Amino acid sequence: MFKVPKSKKFLYLGVVSERAAERFGDTPITLDHDMDAFPEAGRKLTVAEFAGHVAETANRLWAAGVRPSEHVAVHKTSSFDITVLACAAARIGAVPAMLSPHLDGETIGKLLERLERPTLLTDEAKLTGSLAGLPLTALTARVVTVTGSHPDAVSLVDLAGAPERRPVLLDPDQPALMTHTSGTTGVPKLVVHSARSLGARGNWQDKVVSLIRKRETAAMHVSYVHSRMYLGLAVLQMRGMPMVFLNDGDPAHVADMLVRHRPGVLETHPNSFLEWESMLDDPRRPISNVKYFNSTFDAIHPSTMHKFLHASDRRAPVFLQVYGQSECGPLAARTYRRRNALKADGRCQGYPTPGMTKYRLVSRGGAKPSRETPGYIDVATAGRALTYYGEQERFDKQVVGEWWRGGDVGYRTKWGCLHLLDREVDVIPGIESTLEIEDAVLHKLDELTELVVVPGPDKRPVPVVCTRGDEPLDMERWQAAVADWPALGAPVRRRLSELPRTATAKIRRLELARQLAEALTPGETGEETEHEESENTAAEPTGAHAG
Structure with a gap:
């Protein structure tokens, strides 16, 4: 029988659920929607059942012809099944490349070309919609559709009952996952992660979750193609924490789900928290049981944190803000409470983690980095990605020895706190931030x-x-x-x-x-x-x- 690795140094997405199921197989995973690829699974499953879907799907992908180290571009309509498909590809040693459901067809075409004829794992809606005008035969090695049928695609449903395959674990420093940058500055870059870099990020996040003493239900509304989703999923499963994943971010719908499940942990994007402020007037008090708020994608406004902290009925709720980048993972963090959230400087990103992350400020024009003359923020972490796929030269331009220059500018306070003022490309002359x-x-x-x-x-x-x-x-x-x-x-x-x-x-x-x-x-x-x-x-x- 296959022995799942126990080392925390490496995170192998294809087997982490199987490992978690050894202790926490009955831990519930609740969804607010039916998964497109697995409609029979319903909206409630367990960690063991999730692991079973991953293994079964991996068998089907092998039967379709996918092999270790090959690229599998996952691009389908938004649904939690995206996580199953990604982990299944990883289970047979392939490298899932996560492409947002919201990217347009032209951008997907460019990314498929960069991936050098990957397997495309998609659905009928995409094949007849945004991808219809692309020359997929030339851009891909094969197309596998998880729903419906298409003349140029293999149906995942038709591969049911494929022979069982043992997991394939690549060297921990080989590519294991690709996610893309936000695309705020053009065509997204494909960030290449390894089992080692994912493991380092996972260890950082596991330390944070270990501070939650009570077994709390965690609700997440996070992009399924972002690396944060896979790290969050891994850590929560390994800790045996009940999970609720929200696909629909409409405030009224989210309020209904929060009232129904009363999570103690809530995580989403900063802009989602901003939009969700409208639910705070709901007489059902959907936020009342949340003790831990987490926003790890971008800076969040202090007034938003203040409002959510005061909407909780829990004793001493905490809002955790984490600063980091897709290329490096979490870098610095700071917690906020009711007494200080509104007074806080929203530009304060907190402090690095001793022994895990560090940063430095580098002058942009000769002047010492300060609030008036912010410097480049260089960071160093074991979680740094391997490269931008197909753009090594572009990646190397941001590497300075052990340091990574991510394009943000800021300064350090006399207490050592990192303050982020802007992205360098967003700096406007005459405006400090x-x-x-x-x-x-x-x-x-x-x-x-x-x-x-x-x-x-x-x-x-x-x-x-x-x-x-x-x-x-x-x-x-x-x-x-x-x-x-x-x-x-x-x-x-x-x-x-x-x-x-x-x-x-x-x-x-x-x-x-x-x-x-x-x-x-x-x-x-x-x-x-x-x-x-x-x-x-x-x-x-x-x-x-x-x-």
């Missing part, structure tokens, strides 16, 4: 559901605002709120659904700036500019950071 402005104004104006400051056509900072219920913006209140930043241009109002987003709900700032350049003329002014919904806006449902 766009993120800081957004934090402050969102705190002052509860009627805003989002605020993003980007450069306009004339490079002047333009605030793009979204309001609750798409109500008109009160310009008197707006002017009072932004009085400290006279350089800001007139606000441009958009619907929340219009904002271009990544798979983790981050705003694609460069794309938003490009859209503004098309919609506005240089120097355009006015009390408020409202832009009608654009057909070209590729907004993703709520629903880079630290994998």
